[in-house]
Amino acid sequence: QVQLVESGGGLVQAGGSLRLSCAASGSVFNINAMGWYRQAPGKARELVAVITSGGSTNYADSVKDRFTISRDNAKNTVYLQMNSLKPEDTAVYYCNADGFEYYGLSSAPFDAWGQGTLVTVSL
Numbered sequence: 001q002v003q004l005v006e007s008g009g010g011l012v013q014a015g016g017s018l019r020l021s022c023a024a025s026g027s028v029f030n031i032n033a034m035g036w037y038r039q040a041p042g043k044a045r046e047l048v049a050v051i052t053s054g055g056s057t058n059y060a061d062s063v064k065d066r067f068t069i070s071r072d073n074a075k076n077t078v079y080l081q082m083n084s085l086k087p088e089d090t091a092v093y094y095c096n097a098d099g100f101e102y103y104g105l106s107s108a109p110f111d112a113w114g115q116g117t118l119v120t121v122s123l
Contacts, residue, residue: 009117022095
């Protein structure tokens with residue numbers, strides 16, 4: 001199975017920065033897209049940013065020009081650099097990845113989620 005482990009969340013003042021990391025481990029054969037989602041209290045989970053294996057990116061309008069997603073394919077790791085943080089960015093941030101994992105002598109698709117990391121932005 002493929003596991004995703006996030007790190008880097010915490011408490012920061014408005015205007016500050018944080019960097020989230022998410023590493024995939026286990027029976028990874030290849031990873032297509034990796035992304036970050038977030039869920040604020042009482043709200044639905046929403047896409048923050050996604051990056052393909054080729055490096056194409058897509059961002060939510062609310063984070064464009066403030067957040068940058070990147071990945072290290074050799075390490076199966078995705079990063080989210082968050083600058084100019086606002087109180088409304090406060091949420092649990094989840095990492096997601098999809099691709100193929102080893103399955104016996106073949107491979108099978110996977111879609112995995114991390115356990116989430118809390119980001120709190122104070123005034």
